[in-house]
Structure formats: structure tokens, C-alpha cells
Amino acid sequence: MDVQVDSTLDCSGMACPMPILKTKKAVDALQVGQVLKMIATDPGSVSDVESWAAKTGHTLLGHEKDGAKFVFFIKRAK
Amino acid sequence: MSEAKRLAIISWHGTLDAAYPPLILATAAVAMDMDAAIFFTFYGLEILKKGNADKLQVAPIANPAMPQPVPGIPVPNILGVLPGMTAVATGMMNGWMKKANVAKVSELLALAQESSVRLIACQMSMDVMGIKKEDLIDGVEIGGAATFLQFASQDAIALSF
Numbered sequence: 001m002d003v004q005v006d007s008t009l010d011c012s013g014m015a016c017p018m019p020i021l022k023t024k025k026a027v028d029a030l031q032v033g034q035v036l037k038m039i040a041t042d043p044g045s046v047s048d049v050e051s052w053a054a055k056t057g058h059t060l061l062g063h064e065k066d067g068a069k070f071v072f073f074i075k076r077a078k
Numbered sequence: 079m080s081e082a083k084r085l086a087i088i089s090w091h092g093t094l095d096a097a098y099p100p101l102i103l104a105t106a107a108v109a110m111d112m113d114a115a116i117f118f119t120f121y122g123l124e125i126l127k128k129g130n131a132d133k134l135q136v137a138p139i140a141n142p143a144m145p146q147p148v149p150g151i152p153v154p155n156i157l158g159v160l161p162g163m164t165a166v167a168t169g170m171m172n173g174w175m176k177k178a179n180v181a182k183v184s185e186l187l188a189l190a191q192e193s194s195v196r197l198i199a200c201q202m203s204m205d206v207m208g209i210k211k212e213d214l215i216d217g218v219e220i221g222g223a224a225t226f227l228q229f230a231s232q233d234a235i236a237l238s239f
Contacts, residue, residue, distance in 0.1 A: 024109035
């Protein structure tokens with residue numbers, strides 16, 4: 001995805017609920033408008049990151065699949 | 079309908095399998111900007127006992143959902159009454175959790191405390207079961223039904239495990 005990334009978080013190998021817990025911390029550490037790139041291998045993270053973003057109000061710019069990895073781009077919205 | 083802002087959970091089973099959902103859901107709720115509280119009552123207090131979180135067990139007897147030790151070779155559920163079978167089942171479950179990289183119960187407890195999940199130990203259960211405050215991990219609140227209900231009565235999802 002063609003987007004400027006300000007911070008990267010690798011949650012490879014982690015199971016639920018760790019990717020969401022780590023993502024929350026990482027997004028809180030960003031400035032509003034900055035983007036986190038989060039990498040996960042848990043297939044459940046696709047649905048979970050979407051739901052997390054919908055609930056918290058942060059923006060999931062998109063996600064892509066890179067082999068066995070799922071890569072998410074999340075913008076801190078507030 | 080207003081959106082739930084709180085997750086209120088009753089944890090009343092002290093088994094390994096029953097310890098996970100409350101802690102996973104409560105920590106996830108906080109990560110989703112909700113407040114969370116877990117009310118530990120009766121055997122649920124085992125989860126809060128000092129040094130006990132990673133010693134919880136799961137019983138194979140009367141648990142037909144337990145997968146077979148050797149896939150394809152059914153083991154009659156009644157064999158669960160044999161001495162040592164609870165330890166076998168517990169070892170199996172801990173093995174699957176480790177293989178799937180799931181955090182240990184003690185780790186989830188620490189994460190819950192770190193993220194300000196309210197851990198409320200039921201005073202009445204403590205009295206009934208002879209459990210003292212110093213038997214429990216630090217940072218636990220002691221309270222009763224009203225403490226939990228007051229939290230659960232405002233914009234909350236309430237669950238029991």
C-alpha cells in the first residue's frame with residue numbers, strides 16, 4: 001500500500017487478543033494523523049482489526065496479504 | 079440503542095478452560111476503549127490466588143468436547159475418572175495453547191491489571207471458602223454483588239463464564 005508509515009509493529013506469531021492489545025498501545029503512541037503498519041499472522045486479525053477500528057474510531061486505511069502475513073495500515077484519527 | 083461502554087464479566091469457574099475467556103475479553107475490551115470488570119466468585123477465586131493462575135486444571139470427565147489424545151482413536155469419556163487423567167487433560171490443553179502461542183493465564187492477568195481491568199473478588203465467596211485477601215494477588219478489589227451490579231448497570235455488556 002502506498003502510504004507513509006510512521007511506526008511499525010510486528011505481531012507475527014501472536015494469538016488473540018495480543019495483536020489488538022499491542023495495536024492499541026502502538027496507536028496511542030502516535031500523533032493524530034500518523035500511520036501504524038501492523039503485521040500479524042493470526043487469520044482472525046483481519047476481522048478483529050476491522051472491528052477494533054470501527055469501535056475505537058481510528059481509520060483502517062487498508063490491509064494486504066503478504067504470503068502468510070497480514071499487513072494493516074492504521075491511522076490515528078483522534 | 080446506545081453503544082456499550084463497559085464489559086462486565088462474572089468468572090465463577092476455576093478451571094483452565096474457563097479462566098481464558100474472561101481475561102481475553104476484558105483485555106480486548108480495554109483495547110477497544112471500553113471499561114472492563116471481572117467479578118470472581120466461588121471457584122473463580124482460584125484464578126486470583128497467588129501463584130495459582132498457571133496451575134489451573136481442566137477435567138476430561140463429563141467434558142465430551144475434549145479432543146482425543148490420539149486423533150481418530152476415541153477414548154470413552156468414563157476413562158476420565160482414572161487417577162491422573164485430569165493432569166493428562168491439563169497437559170494436553172496447555173500444550174495446544176503453547177503451540178498456538180496463546181498467552182498464559184498469569185500473563186493475561188498481568189495484562190488485565192496493567193490495563194486497569196477491575197478485578198473484583200467476591201467477599202462472600204472468600205468467607206465461605208476461607209480465602210483471605212493476602213491469599214490473592216495484589217491489586218484485587220474486594221466487593222459484593224452490589225459492587226458488580228453498580229458497574230454492570232451502566233451501558234454494559236454482561237457475561238458469565
